[in-house]
Amino acid sequence: MKMRLGLLYGGKSAEHKVSLQTALAVTKALDFNKFDIFPVYITVEGQWIAGKQLTGPAQSVEELKLLGGNGEDSMSLTAGMFAPAVSEESTKSFDVIFPLLHGPNGEDGTVQGMLELLNLPYVGNGVLASSAGMDKVIMKNIFAQAGVPQVDYVWFTRKEWQKDAEQAYAKVEEKLGYPCFVKPANLGSSVGISKCTSKEELDKAFAEAFQFDRKIIVEEGVTAREIEVGVLGNDDPQCSVAGEIVPMDVDFYDYKAKYEDGTTGLVIPAEIPEAKYEELKELAIKCYQALDCSGLVRADFFLTADGKLLMNEVNTMPGFTPFSMFPLLWQHTGVEYPQLIEKLVNLAIERHEEKQQIKHSF
Numbered sequence: 066m067k068m069r070l071g072l073l074y075g076g077k078s079a080e081h082k083v084s085l086q087t088a089l090a091v092t093k094a095l096d097f098n099k100f101d102i103f104p105v106y107i108t109v110e111g112q113w114i115a116g117k118q119l120t121g122p123a124q125s126v127e128e129l130k131l132l133g134g135n136g137e138d139s140m141s142l143t144a145g146m147f148a149p150a151v152s153e154e155s156t157k158s159f160d161v162i163f164p165l166l167h168g169p170n171g172e173d174g175t176v177q178g179m180l181e182l183l184n185l186p187y188v189g190n191g192v193l194a195s196s197a198g199m200d201k202v203i204m205k206n207i208f209a210q211a212g213v214p215q216v217d218y219v220w221f222t223r224k225e226w227q228k229d230a231e232q233a234y235a236k237v238e239e240k241l242g243y244p245c246f247v248k249p250a251n252l253g254s255s256v257g258i259s260k261c262t263s264k265e266e267l268d269k270a271f272a273e274a275f276q277f278d279r280k281i282i283v284e285e286g287v288t289a290r291e292i293e294v295g296v297l298g299n300d301d302p303q304c305s306v307a308g309e310i311v312p313m314d315v316d317f318y319d320y321k322a323k324y325e326d327g328t329t330g331l332v333i334p335a336e337i338p339e340a341k342y343e344e345l346k347e348l349a350i351k352c353y354q355a356l357d358c359s360g361l362v363r364a365d366f367f368l369t370a371d372g373k374l375l376m377n378e379v380n381t382m383p384g385f386t387p388f389s390m391f392p393l394l395w396q397h398t399g400v401e402y403p404q405l406i407e408k409l410v411n412l413a414i415e416r417h418e419e420k421q422q423i424k425h426s427f
């Protein structure tokens with residue numbers, strides 16, 4: 066029996082385009098002999114478009130967008146209408162949903178909450194890990210409590226900044242100094258992130274980051290190597306080999322370097338001492354368990370010149386584009402892309418079945 070797999074992609078998020086690239090790569094890797102695949106495209110305005118069943122891998126993101134919109138069997142929905150629609154013929158009874166969504170309104174627990182209420186198995190992290198992992202302030206607070214080493218950070222709301230910007234900048238200068246990194250609290254793919262070396266740059270960076278969120282985080286800037294590791298599993302998470310990001314001729318690993326200019330090299334496995342790799346795995350698992358993760362994360366670390374590992378962040382639905390670290394890390398660990406997707410689906414079913422055992426009355 067083939068499994069009916071619903072793919073959610075796009076999303077009302079500044080990482081919309083990255084999600085489309087991720088979805089494209091996943092349709093290419095899926096085994097159509099094992100899965101019946103149903104695309105659900107979420108426009109950047111938040112409209113849900115359920116397309117007809119895929120008969121083969123999508124060839125382009127345009128095709129992925131049009132599949133629903135122009136497909137004869139497509140259904141245009143809002144998120145609220147998705148629930149009744151899953152019981153209708155065209156989208157009937159998904160066996161599992163793969164939310165290939167990055168950023169707000171998809172990677173942040175919102176979609177996961179809807180899927181919980183629909184009692185549908187879904188790939189990846191649950192409501193709590195998704196929302197806590199999306200918010201860099203909450204995430205760092207949880208990691209701090211678990212004793213995980215990190216850079217120093219402060220955070221601000223838009224209201225606070227509008228009330229007294231000078232006070233906000235003074236706090237950054239007093240607690241962190243320069244260089245520092247200004248980031249929207251809830252986003253990814255480096256969207257809205259700036260490196261600052263002066264108050265003038267800070268002023269611009271706050272304005273930029275506040276376009277994407279009502280809350281921002283400012284971090285002490287470190288000069289360090291960037292080492293990442295993939296984690297897979299539910300109660301017994303396992304780590305992949307580590308990989309290093311080597312930005313070439315760029316100040317930091319920004320959106321352009323990640324997706325547009327090809328100015329980043331990935332070194333897999335990362336050339337780090339065995340003992341450092343062991344330490345990194347231990348920290349990654351500690352973070353995974355502190356956030357109560359399930360399915361997967363990609364854990365991003367800094368490694369300073371004096372050998373200190375600092376946790377930067379986890380991504381609860383990391384990119385799966387052809388240049389993305391997560392699938393490449395697993396490939397180098399011996400798990401090919403199609404196998405990785407099957408593992409994720411199996412973990413989703415395992416977690417779902419576990420939840421079915423919970424009593425709701427006594």
Ligand SMILES: Nc1ncnc2c1ncn2[C@@H]1O[C@H](COP(=O)(O)OP(=O)(O)OP(=O)(O)O)[C@@H](O)[C@H]1O
Nearest residue numbers: 216246252253254255256284285286287317318378
């Ligand atoms: N505190 C810091 N010190 C030095 N460099 C930093 C710091 N924070 C971020 N960077 C640089 O900015 C990049 C993006 O930061 P971060 O990973 O936090 O953002 P993101 O938007 O969540 O990215 P993604 O989800 O795509 O990994 C890092 O990979 C690194 O190059």
Ligand SMILES: C[C@@H](N)C(=O)O
Nearest residue numbers: 167253254380383384
């Ligand atoms: C998609 C992007 N946030 C990543 O972590 O790869």
Ligand SMILES: [Mg+2]
Nearest residue numbers: 253254378380
């Ligand atoms: Mg991130």
Ligand SMILES: [Mg+2]
Nearest residue numbers: 365377378380
């Ligand atoms: Mg990162």
